[in-house]
Amino acid sequence: MNLHTLAIPTFTQMLRALSAQLDKGAELARAKGFEPSVLPQSRLAPDMFPLAAQVKFTCFQASDAVARLTGQAPRVMPGDETTVEGLKAVIAETIADLEATPEAAFAGAEDRMIELKMANGLIFDMNGLQFLRDWSLAQFYFHLVTAYDILRHNGVPLGKPDYVPHALPYLRPGTAPGA
Template sequence: MALTFHKMAVAPAISALKNAHFVVSKGYEHAKASDPNTFLTASLHPDMKDFRYQIYRLTDAAKFIPSRVNPSLEGITLPDEEQTFPELLERIEKCTKYLESFSEKDFEGKQDDEVIIKFPGGQKQVRMPAAEYISRFAHPNMWFHIVTAYDILRMKGVDVGKMDFLNGAGGITIEDVPQQ
């Protein structure tokens, strides 16, 4: 099976979103025993944004992939309005379904097309080929915010581990090693 640009760009984002959903669900279950708002407003450092912000940005990083790589594809609007765990989980689900709606054909031949990312404030922008955008900007940005959200939950005492992060949604088959 050949590695297509769609598999490189979209499949990891879908997997990451599904695993993030699993981790956030575990966080929600844990938070129910106390005040969920203390989890939602928690950050790792006073100069860092809170848990909700991390979910906003990780879904934004993923949702922009299709329309930046192929401007003819319709984007999805996800305003930063979610304030509760159920609302954040729904946001992750919407983003996942959106990414799942695209096919290999939507990304075919787009890896060398130029992507322009304009930064907030309109004073700066970055131009790069789509494949570079995925590997050096979109995915790293998404992973940064997923890890930060995961770390906030760990800091708050949620029992999540590395395998929850990597395979919480069960996308990877893990099997016993045959005994000799």
């Protein structure tokens, strides 16, 4: 398996789920009579980033991973979008960029050396496989799940099917435990 096969479908299917979760959040806001613009500023704890930042970090982790794995310059964080519509636009743009990346661009990505400079001066040195497996996917899912949790915390009726809708085609009826 090459890294394109792992990265692109993983990132895009989860970003599509996140976009649908934001739709459910906006629907709830309208049904409850409050402005959907409240949701992007919501957070789980005072010292955590709000939903808007979690969505942007999720998109950044996906696009930055693909850029670095394909030998492009590291990406910059998306702008200062603070509305559900703006965040959905960032997600859509990220998905389009990811899907436009040809499989051939990932040639040699597993062994490509990645230097990840942190704001505090620390530097991670990893090959492409290590970078995707040990850094990018972990960071991507951290921010993705935090966005989901913020929406749930605000009463958005989300469940496992909203988180992994791409897995539902694999579902088949079975025998219930204890039956």
